[in-house]
Amino acid sequence: MNDRLVAALTACAPRLPVGVAFSGGADSMALLAIAARHWPGQVHALHVNHGLQQAAEDFERHCAKACERWRVPLHVEHANARHAPGDSPEEAARHARYRSLAALATANGLGAVLLAQHADDQVETLLLALSRGAGLPGMAAMPARFERHGVLFLRPWLDVPGVDLRAWLASEGLRAIEDPTNNDIRYTRNRIRHGVVPALAAAFPQYRETFARSARHAAQAQELLAEVAAQDLAAMQGEPRIGGLQALSRARQANVLRHWLAIRHAARASTAQMDELLDQVACCTTRGHDVRLRVGDGFVQRQDDRLAWSPSV
Structure with a gap:
C-alpha cells in the first residue's frame, strides 16, 4: 500500500470498528480499500442512496459487488434528499447524507465515519466559500474532524492530492464508478474544478499547500472568536x-x-x-x-x- 496514504489514515486514530462513507467513486473506493486492508475485519462500508439520479441504483449495485469482493459489511440508507423550493439542492443532499451516515454508524456501533475528501476538495471548498463572500468559518473550509448527530467524522486525506488516490487505484487495477454530475458545469463547484483550478495550478504550482495553510489560519482564528463568544455569552x-x-x-x-x-x-x-x-x-x-x-x-x-x-x- 502507498505509505503516505496509510500514514495519513493511521494518524487519524479512530476508535474501531470504523465506517467508511462509500459512494463507489474513486476517492471513497481508495479509502475503503486501504482501510479494509489496514484494519481487517474492523471496517464497515456506509452507502447513502439519495435517489436523485437514474444511476443511483447502479451506484448501489457497484458498491455491493466491491464490498462482497473485499468481505466488508455494507450498510445502505435510502435518504430523502429532496430540497424545498428556494433551498440549495446540494445543501439538502449534504444534510441528508450526514443524517444517514450518522444513523448507520450509530445503529452498527461504529466509532467514527471516515470521509474521503482530499486536498483538491479542500481547495474547491475554500474557493467556493470565497465566491460566496464567506467569513472565517467558510474560509476555514473542511475540518479534519468534527461531530454531527452525535457521531465523529474524520477526513484523513485533506493533505493528499486527488491524483495520488487515482494513481494508487490504477496501480491496484481497481475500477471506480464515475458520477456523471461531476462534469455538470451548472454546479458552481464543477465550474471551479474544471475552469478555475487548472488555471491556479498553472500560475501557482504550490496552491494546494498554500491554500491549506490559509484555511488552517482561518480555522485557528475562528476557534479564538468562538472562545471569546462563549465567554461573552457566559457573562x-x-x-x-x-x-x-x-x-x-x-x-x-x-x-x-x-x-x-x-x-x-x-x-x-x-x-x-x-x-x-x-x-x-x-x-x-x-x-x-x-x-x-x-x-x-x-x-x-x-x-x-x-x-x-x-x-x-
Missing part, C-alpha cells in the same frame, strides 16, 4: 441580554450572536440579517422597543431584557 448568564450586548463593540455583538444562534439553535444569519439585528439592538433604549426579525429559518425576538430565537411554524 450574560447564557442568553444574549440587551444591556450586555450594548456594552460590547458591534463586531463583538455580531460574534456572540452568531455563536449563540449556531450553538443553541443551529441557525445561521446572513450578513443582511445580522446587520439589521445589530441595528435593532442599538435601538433598544426603552423596555417598549420590540424586536422580531427573521434569522435563518426562524425569528429572533425580544423577551423582556434578552433575545430569544424560535423556529418558523
Whole structure:
C-alpha cells in the first residue's frame, strides 16, 4: 500500500470498528480499500442512496459487488434528499447524507465515519466559500474532524492530492464508478474544478499547500472568536441580554450572536440579517422597543431584557 496514504489514515486514530462513507467513486473506493486492508475485519462500508439520479441504483449495485469482493459489511440508507423550493439542492443532499451516515454508524456501533475528501476538495471548498463572500468559518473550509448527530467524522486525506488516490487505484487495477454530475458545469463547484483550478495550478504550482495553510489560519482564528463568544455569552448568564450586548463593540455583538444562534439553535444569519439585528439592538433604549426579525429559518425576538430565537411554524 502507498505509505503516505496509510500514514495519513493511521494518524487519524479512530476508535474501531470504523465506517467508511462509500459512494463507489474513486476517492471513497481508495479509502475503503486501504482501510479494509489496514484494519481487517474492523471496517464497515456506509452507502447513502439519495435517489436523485437514474444511476443511483447502479451506484448501489457497484458498491455491493466491491464490498462482497473485499468481505466488508455494507450498510445502505435510502435518504430523502429532496430540497424545498428556494433551498440549495446540494445543501439538502449534504444534510441528508450526514443524517444517514450518522444513523448507520450509530445503529452498527461504529466509532467514527471516515470521509474521503482530499486536498483538491479542500481547495474547491475554500474557493467556493470565497465566491460566496464567506467569513472565517467558510474560509476555514473542511475540518479534519468534527461531530454531527452525535457521531465523529474524520477526513484523513485533506493533505493528499486527488491524483495520488487515482494513481494508487490504477496501480491496484481497481475500477471506480464515475458520477456523471461531476462534469455538470451548472454546479458552481464543477465550474471551479474544471475552469478555475487548472488555471491556479498553472500560475501557482504550490496552491494546494498554500491554500491549506490559509484555511488552517482561518480555522485557528475562528476557534479564538468562538472562545471569546462563549465567554461573552457566559457573562450574560447564557442568553444574549440587551444591556450586555450594548456594552460590547458591534463586531463583538455580531460574534456572540452568531455563536449563540449556531450553538443553541443551529441557525445561521446572513450578513443582511445580522446587520439589521445589530441595528435593532442599538435601538433598544426603552423596555417598549420590540424586536422580531427573521434569522435563518426562524425569528429572533425580544423577551423582556434578552433575545430569544424560535423556529418558523
